[in-house]
Amino acid sequence: MADAVKPASAHAFKRRIKAAAFEIIRRYHRAVPGFVELYAGKPARPGPIFAKEAQLLHVLTRLLMPQAVVEIGVGGAASTLAFAEALRLNGRGRLISIDVNQWLIDRARLLLRSHGLEMHVSIIEGRSDDPATRRQIEGHAPRIDILFIDGDHSFAGCRGDFDRYHDLVAPGGIVVFHDTAPFPADQAELVMRLPPDEGGSPPEWNRDGSGIYHRPDVAKAIDQVMAEQPEYSLLSLQTLAEPSCGMAILQRTQTLYQPRVGPTAAVTSQGSSGLKR
Numbered sequence: 001m002a003d004a005v006k007p008a009s010a011h012a013f014k015r016r017i018k019a020a021a022f023e024i025i026r027r028y029h030r031a032v033p034g035f036v037e038l039y040a041g042k043p044a045r046p047g048p049i050f051a052k053e054a055q056l057l058h059v060l061t062r063l064l065m066p067q068a069v070v071e072i073g074v075g076g077a078a079s080t081l082a083f084a085e086a087l088r089l090n091g092r093g094r095l096i097s098i099d100v101n102q103w104l105i106d107r108a109r110l111l112l113r114s115h116g117l118e119m120h121v122s123i124i125e126g127r128s129d130d131p132a133t134r135r136q137i138e139g140h141a142p143r144i145d146i147l148f149i150d151g152d153h154s155f156a157g158c159r160g161d162f163d164r165y166h167d168l169v170a171p172g173g174i175v176v177f178h179d180t181a182p183f184p185a186d187q188a189e190l191v192m193r194l195p196p197d198e199g200g201s202p203p204e205w206n207r208d209g210s211g212i213y214h215r216p217d218v219a220k221a222i223d224q225v226m227a228e229q230p231e232y233s234l235l236s237l238q239t240l241a242e243p244s245c246g247m248a249i250l251q252r253t254q255t256l257y258q259p260r261v262g263p264t265a266a267v268t269s270q271g272s273s274g275l276k277r
Helices: 002-028 034-038 051-064 078-090 102-114 131-140 155-168 185-193 216-228
Strands: 068-072 094-099 121-125 144-149 169-178 182-184 211-213 232-237 247-252
Touching (some): 034 051, 034 078, 051 078, 051 144, 068 078, 068 155, 078 094, 078 102, 078 121, 078 144, 094 102, 094 131, 102 121, 121 131, 131 155, 144 155, 155 169, 155 216, 169 216, 182 185, 216 232
Parallel strands (some): 068 094, 068 144, 144 169
Antiparallel strands (some): 232 247
């Protein structure tokens, strides 16, 4: 009996040491959030989001102070950890992540526990196109402040995820698509070696031949959304200076200056501070 306990105890000890090391990296790294670099994609492994992209998601979450973030596609969990760490620092909000891969979900949960972030995240095992998944999301978050679409990279999958959930996005909320940009032309050999997405188009060169899309259907879906949904504005973030999957951020067009109407909101020409003379 004692011999059977020893391996389990040793395994538990190793887990605690690993968790402590990860927590030290998270807590004391100057970069924000530096620890996601452990799980982010790299030039030779571009499937997960890159470290810079994870940091962008982290900063957006810190800036917008969302109550609800919905992530379609857990993948390598770099985005999951970036969102969760930002929510921890914000002191408010919840991340709802969706994935169909049980192994990826289990891994994400392990990493969240290792970093003490599990209380900020709910993970739903299921397909984003399943009505039951939408009902679960509405149960967690009737309104979505950040919707991150990084699941099925086929045209139908990307467009379908937008159509199914964008009505839940709160006023001023954003929809973020991943894998929207071409890779530099000198990375074409790498792109051609990547496994194709199920139901997705093969890699395609951009118009001037300066880059090659590894997942062109995502960009095509966004172009169609923008053509059919004029109430959305688009910000495309990409670079051809180095390998980067790229992101596109959509937001409902809104009037920026909307003063309150009524006697309690009246402001004189002197201004509320009385600085104008």
